[in-house]
Amino acid sequence: MKALSTVIELQRQLRKMNLAPVGFVPTMGALHEGHLSLAKRAIQQCPVVVISIFVNPTQFNDKNDLKNYPRTPDSDLELLKSVLREADLVFIPGIKEIYPEEDKREFHFGNLDNVMEALQRPGHFNGVAQVVSRLFEIVKPDIAFFGLKDFQQLAVIKALVKQTGNKVKIIGGSIIRESDGLAMSSRNRLLDPEIKNHAAIIYKTLSAAARMIKNYDIPEIKSFVRDSISMVPGFSIEYFEIVDDIELIPLSTKEEMKKDRQYFGCIAVSAEKIRLIDNIEIGLV
Ligand code: PAF
Numbered sequence: 001m002k003a004l005s006t007v008i009e010l011q012r013q014l015r016k017m018n019l020a021p022v023g024f025v026p027t028m029g030a031l032h033e034g035h036l037s038l039a040k041r042a043i044q045q046c047p048v049v050v051i052s053i054f055v056n057p058t059q060f061n062d063k064n065d066l067k068n069y070p071r072t073p074d075s076d077l078e079l080l081k082s083v084l085r086e087a088d089l090v091f092i093p094g095i096k097e098i099y100p101e102e103d104k105r106e107f108h109f110g111n112l113d114n115v116m117e118a119l120q121r122p123g124h125f126n127g128v129a130q131v132v133s134r135l136f137e138i139v140k141p142d143i144a145f146f147g148l149k150d151f152q153q154l155a156v157i158k159a160l161v162k163q164t165g166n167k168v169k170i171i172g173g174s175i176i177r178e179s180d181g182l183a184m185s186s187r188n189r190l191l192d193p194e195i196k197n198h199a200a201i202i203y204k205t206l207s208a209a210a211r212m213i214k215n216y217d218i219p220e221i222k223s224f225v226r227d228s229i230s231m232v233p234g235f236s237i238e239y240f241e242i243v244d245d246i247e248l249i250p251l252s253t254k255e256e257m258k259k260d261r262q263y264f265g266c267i268a269v270s271a272e273k274i275r276l277i278d279n280i281e282i283g284l285v
Contacts, residue, residue: 001088003090005093020047022139027053027054028055030072030076031072031186032185045143046143047087050090053073059125061121061124070186105129107125115243116241116248141168144169147175155246155248157170181204181207191274201228201232201235202269206280225237226240237269244261244262
């Protein structure tokens, strides 16, 4: 693999190799098994894979969150060396490569802007859309891979691609979990060990919620999830919604479930001020 930091070098290298399809895994670094599983999937499908590492300031609505976001450049490169091939590229741009000028573009995603993460983190998805559209412009991937843990982000990116008429194929990679069920996330490094042990409750609760759908309706499931999470000292729930996979419209009753949609229970928990998100498919059968 080669690590490159400028757009010119990256594009020159891609032109020189002239391989297709080009696979792309955008990341903000602090890499873990979840990112590696996306990289491995990309490798299976593409003769060249670009992994970007860029902590995008425009998607942080909280300055402290941006400041504290984990940055582990050396171990990121070590991890990538263990999975990438000779032809693959790691793109680690500075801010001016991504934003030569301030990005003032505004994106609109209908209901996706009005639920869950969008309400908790105003402006977040606009920043994600800015950076992802810019990275797509630079890398020009044929296939791009995103983790399913960021369920709403995946829906936003699919909507972005549709709006911009980009031909890139978007693939969602399954959530990779620790042995106790906690969804892998760069933010897990910020948890102190005791809190991290307690955080297994999130997936346990989601799994129970997925089983409850057979015998209970949405309000009962939502109140079970709230009670279960709030029992843990230091944990509070930001939201739990059961939504469809396209428009992310929150269900208020099971009768609203449509046969041609999939449904996911999506949760955000504040664990001693660290935000953890997760989701699980919730199906009637
Ligand atoms: O999921 C992430 O790590 C980021 O939101 C992304 C897609 C790399 C954009 O900065």
